[in-house]
Amino acid sequence: MTPTLYWKDGFVEMLDQTRLPTAVVYQTCKDADTVARGIKELWVRGAPAIGVAAAMGMALGAQGLPEGREFQQGLERIGAMLISQRPTAVNLAWAVRRMQAFARSLEGQPVAAVKAAMVAESQRMLEEDAAICRAIGKAGAHLLPDGGVLTHCNAGALATGGYGTALGVIRAAVEAGRALAVFADETRPVLQGARLTAWELMQDGIDVTLITDNMAAHTMKCGRIHAVVVGADRIAKNGDAANKIGTYGVAILAREHGIPFYVAAPLSTVDFSMASGAEIPIEERDGREITHVFGTTQIAPDGCKTFNPAFDVTPAKYIRAIITERGAVAPADLHRLQDPDLDATPWLVK
Ligand code: MRU
Numbered sequence: 309m310t311p312t313l314y315w316k317d318g319f320v321e322m323l324d325q326t327r328l329p330t331a332v333v334y335q336t337c338k339d340a341d342t343v344a345r346g347i348k349e350l351w352v353r354g355a356p357a358i359g360v361a362a363a364m365g366m367a368l369g370a371q372g373l374p375e376g377r378e379f380q381q382g383l384e385r386i387g388a389m390l391i392s393q394r395p396t397a398v399n400l401a402w403a404v405r406r407m408q409a410f411a412r413s414l415e416g417q418p419v420a421a422v423k424a425a426m427v428a429e430s431q432r433m434l435e436e437d438a439a440i441c442r443a444i445g446k447a448g449a450h451l452l453p454d455g456g457v458l459t460h461c462n463a464g465a466l467a468t469g470g471y472g473t474a475l476g477v478i479r480a481a482v483e484a485g486r487a488l489a490v491f492a493d494e495t496r497p498v499l500q501g502a503r504l505t506a507w508e509l510m511q512d513g514i515d516v517t518l519i520t521d522n523m524a525a526h527t528m529k530c531g532r533i534h535a536v537v538v539g540a541d542r543i544a545k546n547g548d549a550a551n552k553i554g555t556y557g558v559a560i561l562a563r564e565h566g567i568p569f570y571v572a573a574p575l576s577t578v579d580f581s582m583a584s585g586a587e588i589p590i591e592e593r594d595g596r597e598i599t600h601v602f603g604t605t606q607i608a609p610d611g612c613k614t615f616n617p618a619f620d621v622t623p624a625k626y627i628r629a630i631i632t633e634r635g636a637v638a639p640a641d642l643h644r645l646q647d648p649d650l651d652a653t654p655w656l657v658k
Pocket residue numbers: 353354355356397460461462463464467468472473474500538539540541551552553618
């Protein structure tokens with residue numbers, strides 16, 4: 309797989325996903341500000357991947373900080389700056405806080421050692437994320453029957469440390485011998501489905517068919533979809549799940565057609581502090597994303613008003629199961645996974 313981001317010579321190499329699928333270009337991030345720009349401008353995107361990017365941004369930013377109290381204060385400042393780039397995916401704040409806590413745990417050690425340890429920790433988070441995705445895949449593969457699987461946006465290797473969440477479940481099902489025909493919604497306005505999901509699955513030799521977003525209902529009605537699996541940017545305690553704009557509509561369509569709808573995400577995407585999806589902040593992006601096709605060809609009149617929410621919230625009632633690294637659970641049982649010592653087996657969705 310083409311790596312999403314990695315350390316090289318003390319800097320972070322970030323795959324510029326805005327250039328895919330026609331060019332594979334890496335941006336070299338030499339400081340936390342460039343990482344922040346990459347998050348904002350979608351060089352890197354997808355909840356787990358922006359979490360890992362933020363962790364690397366923290367480690368990069370730490371390199372220039374002085375010793376003493378100013379070191380922790382600097383980490384606070386850089387963390388707040390990184391978190392402010394995108395509000396919906398909770399993994400961003402989760403990763404920043406983890407890096408801050410990690411640095412605090414090393415207080416008293418020489419600052420050079422702390423800086424080196426932060427780089428290593430961010431690398432560990434990347435590797436952990438890939439391993440978690442594999443566990444998600446294993447936990448959800450049995451839920452996908454032979455046949456058509458619809459996915460929305462890109463919740464694949466590109467959006468994570470590797471393997472993917474929704475695409476991880478698809479990959480694991482294919483590895484288990486399932487005959488899947490994946491349908492990828494193009495995912496207006498940024499086209500993550502067309503540009504990224506189709507590219508990623510084709511690279512792996514997994515059968516994928518691209519449809520535009522407004523073809524999902526018809527494709528379901530034709531009997532070509534047997535399950536839907538998507539990722540998430542933040543899941544509230546009650547199982548309401550925020551994901552790429554358009555996901556909510558797909559969930560309603562799936563219910564209407566009697567098709568199971570699954571959400572695959574690591575537990576770091578679950579925000580147990582939020583009782584319901586009503587509390588999830590929804591990012592609104594520049595209207596130019598919808599008045600122009602990919603920033604170039606204008607398709608709306610000059611001065612046309614726009615509303616461009618980047619995410620929507622699918623109510624838990626539409627979700628058959630949330631697939632995590634600790635197993636697949638009904639949304640109503642999600643809160644049980646808050647306890648790290650609990651044996652979740654009795655609640656797993658078979
Ligand atoms: O705006 P994006 O491309 O960052 O949105 C990404 C999604 O909505 C993904 O489905 C989600 O982050 C899960 S990625 C494993």
